Amino acid sequence: MTRALVAGGGIVGLTTALALRRVGLDVTVVEQAPEIRSTGTSLGLWRNALAVFSDLGIADRIRAVGRPASMYFHDAAGRLLETPEHGPADHDYFLANRPLLNDVLADAVGRAHIRLSTRVAAYTETADSVTVHFSDGSADTFDLLVGADGLHSAVRTHLIPSAMPRPHPGHHTWRGLLPPGAADVTGAAMTVGHHRCRGGYARTHDGGAYWLVSQLGSPTPTAGAKSEALTRAEHLNDNGWNDQLLTVIAATPDDQVLHNPITIVPPLPRWTSHRVALAGDAAHAMSPHITAGASLGIQDAAALSHHLAAHPDMPQALAAYESDRIPHYARVRTLSDAVEHYRTPAEFAHRYAAFTHWMINST
Ligand SMILES: Cc1cc2nc3c(=O)[nH]c(=O)nc-3n(C[C@H](O)[C@H](O)[C@H](O)COP(=O)(O)OP(=O)(O)OC[C@H]3O[C@@H](n4cnc5c(N)ncnc54)[C@H](O)[C@@H]3O)c2cc1C
Numbered sequence: 001m002t003r004a005l006v007a008g009g010g011i012v013g014l015t016t017a018l019a020l021r022r023v024g025l026d027v028t029v030v031e032q033a034p035e036i037r038s039t040g041t042s043l044g045l046w047r048n049a050l051a052v053f054s055d056l057g058i059a060d061r062i063r064a065v066g067r068p069a070s071m072y073f074h075d076a077a078g079r080l081l082e083t084p085e086h087g088p089a090d091h092d093y094f095l096a097n098r099p100l101l102n103d104v105l106a107d108a109v110g111r112a113h114i115r116l117s118t119r120v121a122a123y124t125e126t127a128d129s130v131t132v133h134f135s136d137g138s139a140d141t142f143d144l145l146v147g148a149d150g151l152h153s154a155v156r157t158h159l160i161p162s163a164m165p166r167p168h169p170g171h172h173t174w175r176g177l178l179p180p181g182a183a184d185v186t187g188a189a190m191t192v193g194h195h196r197c198r199g200g201y202a203r204t205h206d207g208g209a210y211w212l213v214s215q216l217g218s219p220t221p222t223a224g225a226k227s228e229a230l231t232r233a234e235h236l237n238d239n240g241w242n243d244q245l246l247t248v249i250a251a252t253p254d255d256q257v258l259h260n261p262i263t264i265v266p267p268l269p270r271w272t273s274h275r276v277a278l279a280g281d282a283a284h285a286m287s288p289h290i291t292a293g294a295s296l297g298i299q300d301a302a303a304l305s306h307h308l309a310a311h312p313d314m315p316q317a318l319a320a321y322e323s324d325r326i327p328h329y330a331r332v333r334t335l336s337d338a339v340e341h342y343r344t345p346a347e348f349a350h351r352y353a354a355f356t357h358w359m360i361n362s363t
Helices: 011-022 047-055 059-063 098-109 154-159 225-236 243-250 293-310 314-340 345-360
Strands: 003-007 026-030 042-045 066-070 073-075 092-097 120-125 130-134 139-142 144-147 166-178 188-192 197-203 209-215 258-264 276-278
Touching: 003 011, 003 130, 003 139, 011 026, 011 047, 011 098, 011 144, 011 293, 042 066, 042 098, 042 293, 047 059, 047 092, 047 293, 047 345, 059 092, 059 098, 073 345, 092 098, 120 144, 120 154, 130 144, 144 154, 154 276, 166 225, 166 243, 188 243, 188 345, 197 225, 197 243, 209 225, 209 243, 225 243, 225 258, 276 314, 293 314, 314 345
Parallel strands: 003 026, 003 144, 073 188, 144 276
Antiparallel strands: 042 092, 066 092, 120 130, 130 139, 166 209, 166 258, 188 197, 197 209
């Protein structure tokens, strides 16, 4: 049986393990952390990602850790930014609880197949195998190594040493998650406001609330995370229409406001070697203004398993995977850049819907 090691027990690594097992591989996941966890709060997943979970037979379990939602944008005065060229299917997504989602995936993989507190440090590759060296000094040999080890991927660093993550200049996000009862949030609203600020809130599946505020071209934050989030949220709140957003931010304990200066991975000249492949943020961590990194990474898992099933020869399968993914992500970048360089909130809404429409109808 073909033995595969997946580096990284995040959403993409765990989904990759399930997808590879389905095409007959014997898969082990290694995760550097002592537990399966997830940084972040809530995660918007689109139809393309849900279709992969459906194919993997876990759609019901995923549905239990989130709720359906719709992504429509308003301007700072509360006016709906309509996109009549796109129907409801281009706006519908699924708002999942990130840690619960990763738990569902880890259970589906089977905890016995996941080695925690184990970090991939390096690998050596021959024509027939890849020997993976772990941070505890041990090593093991596999037929395939998948680097799903995120933004600061050790596997990518080994495969393409020049491809270092870099800041997305001036792009900052602040997020929070409130438990049920902490705030009275019934619906959801997303706003594209002044000063290239964007943000909103949504009720979560358990009756709590999720909020997000971000700014492109932001001045360097100098105050505490909550204070900075409240400052940006003012740019989304002409006439008090978005008071609810300020209320949920204010209700979030200071130490639970998550601030991310955004960092991205530049386009890679290659994704694979004969025995090694990248997937998810390790290959394409991108600006989250398109709310799509995880959904796209989940599709990587499906694409990799598809090519492995189609090509019995491993190097051929990985070459086919790379030839499929690199042009796909060139298109992602073109559409994502168009959204980022919006001139008006209405333009943001149209371009965002155009990106989403393309993504959910692609593989
Ligand atoms: C503010 C923000 C909001 C976002 N919102 C959305 C959204 O709504 N929808 C969406 O689709 N995407 C969103 N994204 C993007 C999304 O979070 C990522 O694309 C996704 O989490 C990537 O998953 P991953 O499994 O590739 O990487 P990660 O989630 O980073 O997982 C990598 C895992 O590998 C482990 N690891 C790292 N190095 C090693 C090693 N050497 N050995 C072993 N293990 C290792 C890490 O501990 C981690 O568990 C957002 C991103 C940001 C920053």
